[in-house]
Amino acid sequence: MSVMSTGTSALLAFQRALATVSHNVANINTEGYSRQKVSFATQTPTLFGSQYIGNGTQITDIARVGDQLATSRLLDSTGELARLQQLSSLSDRVDTLFSDSATNIAGQWSNFFDAVTGLSSEAAGTANRQNVLDNANALVTRFKQLNGQLDSLNTEVNNGLLSTTNEANRLASEIAKLNGKIGSNAASAAPDLLDQRDQLIKELVGYTGGTAVSQDGGAINVYTAGGQAMVVGTSAATLTTVADPYQPGKLQVAIKTQGNTVTLGSSSMGGQIGGLLEFRSSVLEPTTAELGRIATGLAVTYNQQHHAGVDLYGNLGGDFFNLPAPSVTGNSANTGTASFSASVQDLSKLDGQNLLLKFDGTNWSASRADTGANVAMTGSGTAADPFMVNGVALQLSGAAAAGDKFLLQPTATAVTGLSVAINDPSRIAAATPVSVSSDLANLGTGVASRMTVTDAGNANLLTPASISFIDANQFTIDGAGPYAYTAGQTISANGWSLTLDGAPVAGDAFTVGPTGAGSSNNGNALILSNLDDAKAFNGKTITLNGAVSGLTTAVGSSARQASLAADAQEAINTNAQDARDSISGVNLDEEAADMLRLQQAYQAASQLISTADNMFQSILSAIR
Known part of the structure; x- marks a missing residue:
């Protein structure tokens, strides 16, 4: 009977071990699967007289093979890779808009000033004048096309935030449920359940960035890149989107926890969500503002010089371009009645940065919307002495309440209202007055x-x-x-x-x-044709042409840096994945060797049972 019992224990143990090997092989392509390993131990022996006789083997554990350090490295690199790939993908699209000859601004820009140069050679020619208007309208259209594409990308960012936050909430909820199923002792939990939870955590970190921290027992807490708790034990926080208090068309990410809704900045999120927020704040919004600054520079300098000429009717020139005033939007939580009217007063100081204007009950102050850095602000806000900040004049009306805030966008909305102000070729003021x-x-x-x-x-x-x-x-x-x-x-x-x-x-x-009507004088046209080389920006150190090429270069540089960073992070992530797979991944050669060894052991155990049966039959025959 001891031989039968020993053989039976071995047979059952090897059968379960073979089933585990089969399970490993079956899941070789299952993402996040960790190979499982069977641990054997001897059963308690029996004392016969003065000697112990063994009672066979037993399986003490079927556990997954893993290394927590390798898993943590993979989680960290996964969130960062998702962020950089999202940032790189969207930045490349902006770069394509400004570098492709079919969509960039440089081509139409050159065509317009070439047309003005043509006008300066024959100021009274109707064809040349019409050519200037046609190219001016084409340039404005190109500005609007680019601005429209940037607006579309902003809509994509909003939609992306909606979808990714919903997916992150689903994953967080499932992780919390698995924490409850696994209970307080991960060592006794089903390995497949632990793998499922790890895979969900990896996917969640891909959306939010961050880390996973094991609690005493079996639960795992998950935090975003900024340290916000997404999962704590069996409880999951909820991400949501809220409208920007200054720009309703711009969505922000917020987290709902313990009955509070807290808005999160781009530094608080990693993964795909962080990539979307960073793209909007570091690429999309600066590009939109700079495009508007160039449009503002063109309109302001061209209008000023156009005023200094006379047209074919003998009248002084008016505005050549229509340009909207800088946008000043109050916070939705403001309680006062204050409002601002703004205008560009000093183009050389205009940098396009969005600014926050705050009233503390006594004084007004200005700071950058992106960094919070203080910006010099002078004046009293009256018509005679307007506030002056970064080249923009602000006239205050109404009464502000303490804590009221306003967002000043000097150039971000400039392209929206840009247009050619004249449609009569004879109204072009090409002559010196x-x-x-x-x-x-x-x-x-x-x-x-x-x-x-x-x-x-x-x-x-x-x-x-x-x-x-x-x-x-x-x-x-x-x-x-x-x-x-x-x-x-x-x-x-x-x-x-x-x-x-x-x-x-x-x-x-x-x-x-x-200068009389119908003059062929080209004095003002000559000046207009060279305005693209006028030093208008950055303290009159950067020309309009320089600003156009600078925008293209800046966008290309941002896209290139994001691409290089994504490529580098992909290599890091691949190494982390390989390190994890070298420990936890299924190796077919190893599994085949284990299968052969266990098969032979199973056959040997079967032979033990057969031998025990023969022994038992011999005893029965002897006493029959």
């Missing part, structure tokens, strides 16, 4: 060379004026003076200035008067 002529009786060699408008708003700009030289070193303007004169000196009055080549003598006179 005033011209100078020499008296036919002049005896000197003085010839008017450079005639420019310095103040298009001067009320006397078009008033005729006479310059008379008393001698080579003195002159009067409409009898006023005399004024000292040196060769090459600039002569200015009434918002215009000119210089003379050569040397005037006593009695020489020059007459300044308005």
